[in-house]
Amino acid sequence: MCGIVGLFLKDQKLEGELGAMLASMLCTMTGRGPDSAGFAVYGAGAPGQVKLSLRAAKGYDFPALAQGLSVPADGVPALSIRGTHAVIEVPAAREAQVRAFLAARHPEVAVVGSGTRMEIFKEVGLPSAVAEAFALPSMRGTHGIGHTRMATESAVTTAGAHPFSTGTDQCLVHNGSLSNHNGLRRSLAYQGMTFETENDSEVAAGYLTWRMKQGASLGDALEAGLKDLDGFFTFVVGTESGFGVLRDPIACKPAVMAETDQYVAFGSEYRALIGLPGIDTARVFEPEPATVYFWERAQ
The missing domain is CATH 3.30.70 (Alpha-Beta Plaits)
Structure with missing residues (x-):
């Protein structure tokens, strides 16, 4: 059991509040995974720089x-x-x-x-302590994703915390468990990929990276994962231009989304969203199983 959150801002006036909003959402999910936490924030970037x-x-x-x-x-x-x-x-x-x-x-x-534009931070400890250590509430940006972990597949370490990078300006957080991650890890290692941990979520991230290196788009890689990744999962992925959500075909892990004219938000539970502005009039819905959702800003 883990807690995941995502926030995509449509309203530029809220960009200075992104970190504070994401921190509140993440800390609300503490009960779903108190051993480590992490987040990715997409802020300003300079052309030609990484x-x-x-x-x-x-x-x-x-x-x-x-x-x-x-x-x-x-x-x-x-x-x-x-x-x-x-x-x-x-x-x-x-x-x-x-x-x-x-x-x-x-x-x-x-x-x-x-x-x-992507910056990733993660550490062992309660989400509140991790958010404070990295000064998340003061960060600004257009969107971000976060994760609070209850370790089930590997040790409680900083390396095992989420997010895991899946490529340039891309990362993934995961709630659930994969049953075939060991076999898939061996297969991907044979293809030349390396892994730091025994975490099944790192394998999911590596799988998406491998698919995209074969020429697939991120959306196509997620679709392929519905067949190749065995288990139950909800993924939230961050990209340079936005974020996406995918649930497994059974969709047994909780997930809720809210959309207004100002933002799109994801939480493992509705309580992660209740502090957001305008939540009372938001379109609140449960993402459908085996369906890839994306929200992106204009390039």
Whole structure:
């Protein structure tokens, strides 16, 4: 049992309140999974630049790392430190080089995700403590997703917390359990994919990544998952332009959505949504099973 939330803003006037709204939704779901929590926020991005969300031990010297990544043409990369995580911004053309440098010289630093706008943060602890540690209420953006975990398939670790990245500016949170994740993990590993944890949700994220590397769109990859992923699940996925929802064909895990002229919101339970503005007049509905939903902003 886990709690997942998602919030997509239609009204630009609410962008400064995204973090506070998402934090309230996430903390309301504490009872569904108090061992760890995480979230992804989609904020401002610069053309030609990529943000790398990094994770390391408490007290890690991220400024020294940024200095080590500097080059004469670009200078020291922009750096934002939040708790045990940091977001470092580098030219997109250098992303592969930076990743290779980190893997070879700084294996103690994990790359949690990357994208023009996406920033991912996750940690062990209650959602309220995680939200405070990363200053989620102060964050602004257009949309975000979050997860509070009750570990069932792997140990309680930061690496095992959600979201899991599925590609550039894409990530996934999951409520449920997959019965065939071990076999699927072995199959994906044979295809060259690597995994940090025994978490079934990381396998789901890896599966979507693999499908998209074969040329499928994210929507097509989710549709294919209805056949290839055995178990019960609700996925909320974040993308650069919006977020999507998919429930398994049985849809035994709880899920509720609300839509107004200002936002679209998802929660594992309705109580996650009751603090949102205009919820009393929102169109509240339960997403249909085996149906891919997407809400996106105009490009």
